[in-house]
Amino acid sequence: MPYFDAASAAPLHPVARQALLAALDEGWADPARLYREGRRARLLLDAAREAAAEAVGCRPDELTFTSSGTRAVHSGISGALAGRRRVGRHLVVSAVEHSSVLHAASDHEDRGGSVARVPVDRTGAVSPRVFGEALREDTALACLQSASHEVGTEQPVAEVAGICRSAGVPLLVDAAQSLAWGPVPEGWSLLAGSAHKWGGPAGVGLLAVRKGVRFAPQGPADERESGRAPGFENLPAIVAAAASLRAVRAEADADAVRLRALVDRIRTRVPELVPDVEVVGDPERRLPHLVTFSCLYVDGETLLHELDRAGFSVSSGSSCTSSTLTPSHVLKAMGVLSEGNVRVSLPRGTTDEDVDGFLAVLPGLVAGVREKLEASAPAAPSPSPSPAPDDSLVLDTLGKRCPIPVIELAKVIGGVPVGGTVTVLSDDEAARLDIPAWCAMREQEYVGEEPADRGAAHVVRRLS
Amino acid sequence: MPYFDAASAAPLHPVARQALLAALDEGWADPARLYREGRRARLLLDAAREAAAEAVGCRPDELTFTSSGTRAVHSGISGALAGRRRVGRHLVVSAVEHSSVLHAASDHEDRGGSVARVPVDRTGAVSPRVFGEALREDTALACLQSASHEVGTEQPVAEVAGICRSAGVPLLVDAAQSLAWGPVPEGWSLLAGSAHKWGGPAGVGLLAVRKGVRFAPQGPADERESGRAPGFENLPAIVAAAASLRAVRAEADADAVRLRALVDRIRTRVPELVPDVEVVGDPERRLPHLVTFSCLYVDGETLLHELDRAGFSVSSGSSCTSSTLTPSHVLKAMGVLSEGNVRVSLPRGTTDEDVDGFLAVLPGLVAGVREKLEASAPAAPSPSPSPAPDDSLVLDTLGKRCPIPVIELAKVIGGVPVGGTVTVLSDDEAARLDIPAWCAMREQEYVGEEPADRGAAHVVRRLS
Incomplete structure (x- = not known):
C-alpha cells in the first residue's frame, strides 16, 4: 500500500x-x-x-x-x-x-x-x-x-x-x-x-x-x-x-537519482494520461521526491478519498481539503489551479511498481470523479434573464463550492460568441484562483474581478 | 546500582x-x-x-x-x-x-x-x-x-x-x-x-x-x-x-505502601545514623516515594559525588550543586538547612536491599566529607582584633562558600561566653539560610542580620 x-x-x-x-x-x-x-x-x-x-x-x-x-x-x-x-x-x-x-x-x-x-x-x-x-x-x-x-x-x-x-x-x-x-x-x-x-x-x-x-x-x-x-x-x-x-544523508545522492526519475515519470505521464491537468512547481530546481499537479473539474477531497480507497496516500492543497475552505496559500501565491490538487511526495523505499500502479489507477479515478460531478452539476443553465446584451452572460454560482463554479463556467462558455463574456458570480474563495487558472489552461481571457453584492464577479472573455 | x-x-x-x-x-x-x-x-x-x-x-x-x-x-x-x-x-x-x-x-x-x-x-x-x-x-x-x-x-x-x-x-x-x-x-x-x-x-x-x-x-x-x-x-x-x-496508576496503591515504608525507614534511620541531620518536609502529608534531609558541615556537591561513586544517584538542593550558587528556592522558602542537602526519590522497583545499602554507606560518606572539610577549614581563628567588647566576636568568612561559614561558626562559638555573640560576615547566599538553621538545630539564638559593607553580618548569640 x-x-x-x-x-x-x-x-x-x-x-x-x-x-x-x-x-x-x-x-x-x-x-x-x-x-x-x-x-x-x-x-x-x-x-x-x-x-x-x-x-x-x-x-x-x-x-x-x-x-x-x-x-x-x-x-x-x-x-x-x-x-x-x-x-x-x-x-x-x-x-x-x-x-x-x-x-x-x-x-x-x-x-x-x-x-x-x-x-x-x-x-x-x-x-x-x-x-x-x-x-x-x-x-x-x-x-x-x-x-x-x-x-x-x-x-x-x-x-x-x-x-x-x-x-x-x-x-x-x-x-x-x-x-x-x-x-x-x-x-x-x-x-x-x-x-x-x-x-x-x-x-x-x-x-x-x-x-x-x-x-x-x-x-x-x-x-x-x-x-x-x-x-x-x-x-x-x-x-x-x-x-x-x-x-x-549517506543515502541521499543515490535516493535522489532514483526518486527524481520516478517523479519525472509522474510529471511526464500524468498530463499524457489525464486531460486538463496542470503540473505545478519548477521542473528543474526542485526537491527530488515531490511533484504536485491539479486536475480541472475535480473535487480534491473526493479524489483523495478515491486514491485512498485504491491504496494511495497523498495530500492536497485544494480548498475542499482545508478546514477553512480556502485553497493552499502556496498555490494562491503562485496563481495556479488549485482544484483537484494532488501532492505526491515519495518516501525513500518507493518502487517503480508503486509509481506505475499510481499512474494506472489515476486516469480512471479522475474520470470517475469528473463524471459524478458532471452528473450532479445542473445542466448548462440558460442565460440569466439579465439586462445584459446578447454577447454576454451572467452565471450565478453563489453558494457553490470548488470545483462547481469552474465546471459551470466551462459548460456555458459556448453559449456566448467568440469575443463575448461570461460573468461568474461566486462567493467561493477558490474561484478567485481557479477561474483565472482555467482561462490560462483553456486559452480564454480572464478580464478581471469586479465587486459584487455578495462574493465577486469574475469576467471571462471567450477567445476560442 | x-x-x-x-x-x-x-x-x-x-x-x-x-x-x-x-x-x-x-x-x-x-x-x-x-x-x-x-x-x-x-x-x-x-x-x-x-x-x-x-x-x-x-x-x-x-x-x-x-x-x-x-x-x-x-x-x-x-x-x-x-x-x-x-x-x-x-x-x-x-x-x-x-x-x-x-x-x-x-x-x-x-x-x-x-x-x-x-x-x-x-x-x-x-x-x-x-x-x-x-x-x-x-x-x-x-x-x-x-x-x-x-x-x-x-x-x-x-x-x-x-x-x-x-x-x-x-x-x-x-x-x-x-x-x-x-x-x-x-x-x-x-x-x-x-x-x-x-x-x-x-x-x-x-x-x-x-x-x-x-x-x-x-x-x-x-x-x-x-x-x-x-x-x-x-x-x-x-x-x-x-x-x-x-x-x-493500577500499581500505585501497592507501590505506595511499599515505598512509604522504605521512605519511613530512611526518615527514621538517617538521623539515628548520622549526627547533625535535619529531615525536612511534612512527615505525614507527603508523596510516598520521596524524602529530603540536610547534613550540617557537609558540602552537598562532594556528598553527591561520593554517593555516586558508591553507586547511589540522588539529587540535592544545596547551593554548591546549583549553577547560580544559590540554595534551592524551596528550602529557602521553608527556612530549613540547605547545606549537605540530599533528596532521595525512589523509583517503583526499589528494594529493601537498595535502601539498606544506602543506609549502610551514608554515615561513613558523610563523616568522610566532614573530616575533609574540617581538615581544610582553618583552625578556630583567633578573635579579630576588633574594638568590640570581650563577649562578642567577629568572624570574617567573606569569599567562603557553603558549608565553610557554618563550620567556622561552630568552631568559634565556644570562644565567647554564654550570652555573648558571634557576628559572621558572609557574602554566601546559602549562609542566610544555613546560619539561622544551624542556630535552630544547635539551640543557639539567631539574633538577626545586619547590613555590612560586603555581604551581610549574621549575629548569633550563644545560649548553651
Whole structure:
C-alpha cells in the first residue's frame, strides 16, 4: 500500500528505530544531573548535537534541539526579532513559507510589528531581486524556505542570503523539506528543521543560530538547550533524530537519482494520461521526491478519498481539503489551479511498481470523479434573464463550492460568441484562483474581478 | 546500582516501552490526514487522550498533549492569564512551585503583570488561609503544586481550590509529581503534568483546561491540539505516556505502601545514623516515594559525588550543586538547612536491599566529607582584633562558600561566653539560610542580620 505523503511525515527510518531503542535504555535520565545515569544521558545528547551540527553545517554550540520544527521556527523568529528590536520591527517572509512561519509573522503583526510577504512566480520561486527590494532599514529578520513543502520548488537561498548579508539582515532558512537531501547553501543566519520530515521520530526539531547573530529567547526562562528550548530534553528521540539524519544523508545522492526519475515519470505521464491537468512547481530546481499537479473539474477531497480507497496516500492543497475552505496559500501565491490538487511526495523505499500502479489507477479515478460531478452539476443553465446584451452572460454560482463554479463556467462558455463574456458570480474563495487558472489552461481571457453584492464577479472573455 | 532520583526522571515503565514500540509502526503519520495511515494515527491519538483524561479526571476534549511538563505549565499560565486579561494582571503562586511556574511568573512580571508569592511553613506547605488572603479583585490566576518535587510535602489543594472557587479565581495545579499516585483532588481549573515523571517517555506533557475556564492560547496560531500546543504531535511517545499512566496508576496503591515504608525507614534511620541531620518536609502529608534531609558541615556537591561513586544517584538542593550558587528556592522558602542537602526519590522497583545499602554507606560518606572539610577549614581563628567588647566576636568568612561559614561558626562559638555573640560576615547566599538553621538545630539564638559593607553580618548569640 504505497504511502506518497513523505512531505507530511516520513516513515521512521530503520536507523532511527534502532537508535531510539538503544537510547531508551541509556538516555532516559536528566542530562543536567551529575550522577552516572545523567552523565550517560549527557554523552548521548552531546553526541547527537555533534552529529546534527555536522549535517546542518554549523558548530555544535550553535545548534539546539526543539520539540518540533514548528517550535524551531517560532522560537527562531521570535528570538531573532527580539534580538534586533533596536534595528526595527520589520519582518520579510516569502509568500509561500510553511504555515508555522506565516503564523509567526501574523503574531508579530498582532504585536505591532510589520511584515512584507514577498511574492513568487508561477513556479513558486522568489526572485532574489524582488526579495532584496523588500528589505528596509528597519528590517530585523528575513525568512526563506530552502524548498517548498507543497510544490517542491527550490528557492534561490544562496543569492538571497548574499543580498541579506549585504543589507546586514539575518536570514532564517526553514530547511524542513530539504535537510534530508543535503546541507543548505552557505549564508544563512538561522536555520530550522524537523526530524519527522527526514525519517526521524516526531517530537524533535532543530534550531541553529550562527554565533554573532543577535538572539534573545522569548517566554519564560529555562536553563535547558542554551535557554532556547524550554522543557526536559526529548532525549531518546533526539538521539534517533541525529542518527537518522546521518543515515538519510549517506543515502541521499543515490535516493535522489532514483526518486527524481520516478517523479519525472509522474510529471511526464500524468498530463499524457489525464486531460486538463496542470503540473505545478519548477521542473528543474526542485526537491527530488515531490511533484504536485491539479486536475480541472475535480473535487480534491473526493479524489483523495478515491486514491485512498485504491491504496494511495497523498495530500492536497485544494480548498475542499482545508478546514477553512480556502485553497493552499502556496498555490494562491503562485496563481495556479488549485482544484483537484494532488501532492505526491515519495518516501525513500518507493518502487517503480508503486509509481506505475499510481499512474494506472489515476486516469480512471479522475474520470470517475469528473463524471459524478458532471452528473450532479445542473445542466448548462440558460442565460440569466439579465439586462445584459446578447454577447454576454451572467452565471450565478453563489453558494457553490470548488470545483462547481469552474465546471459551470466551462459548460456555458459556448453559449456566448467568440469575443463575448461570461460573468461568474461566486462567493467561493477558490474561484478567485481557479477561474483565472482555467482561462490560462483553456486559452480564454480572464478580464478581471469586479465587486459584487455578495462574493465577486469574475469576467471571462471567450477567445476560442 | 540504585537510582534514587525518580523525581527528576523515572526510568521508562515497561508498558511505556511496549506501547512506544507498537506506536512507532502504527503512529508515525500525520493524524490530521484522512488517508489510512493518518486515520490510524488519529485513532491512537484519540485513544491516548481518552486514557489520559480518565486518569486525570477530565473530559478528553479538555486535555491537550504538550511537548513537556514545562510547556504545559508555560502554556497553561500564559493562556489563562490572557483569557482573564480584563479581570486583571495579578498572579498568585506559592513560593515553592517548580521553576517552570516561577519562571512563567517572572516573565509575567517582565510584561507588566504583578505576582504574589505565597509563603510556606517549615514543612513546605501553604496555609489555605494565607493563600486565600493573597487573592485580589484583579487576580487572574492562582497556581499551586499538588506536591513538592523537592521535599514531597502535599499541598492542601482541595481547600485552596475551594477558596479560589469562592473568589472566582481559576486554579492551575502543577501535578507533575503526584499524577503517578492518583488523581488530583477536585476543584482545579487547569492541570499540568509531565510523562517522564511517571515512567512515560520524555517529550510529552499534558495540559487540562476545564470547560468554562477562559483561555486564550498565546504565541503564533497552530491548528493542532485545539490550538494549545503547536507542532506535529509527538505521537508514539503520547501513546506510551498514556499507556504508562494507566499502568502506574493500577500499581500505585501497592507501590505506595511499599515505598512509604522504605521512605519511613530512611526518615527514621538517617538521623539515628548520622549526627547533625535535619529531615525536612511534612512527615505525614507527603508523596510516598520521596524524602529530603540536610547534613550540617557537609558540602552537598562532594556528598553527591561520593554517593555516586558508591553507586547511589540522588539529587540535592544545596547551593554548591546549583549553577547560580544559590540554595534551592524551596528550602529557602521553608527556612530549613540547605547545606549537605540530599533528596532521595525512589523509583517503583526499589528494594529493601537498595535502601539498606544506602543506609549502610551514608554515615561513613558523610563523616568522610566532614573530616575533609574540617581538615581544610582553618583552625578556630583567633578573635579579630576588633574594638568590640570581650563577649562578642567577629568572624570574617567573606569569599567562603557553603558549608565553610557554618563550620567556622561552630568552631568559634565556644570562644565567647554564654550570652555573648558571634557576628559572621558572609557574602554566601546559602549562609542566610544555613546560619539561622544551624542556630535552630544547635539551640543557639539567631539574633538577626545586619547590613555590612560586603555581604551581610549574621549575629548569633550563644545560649548553651
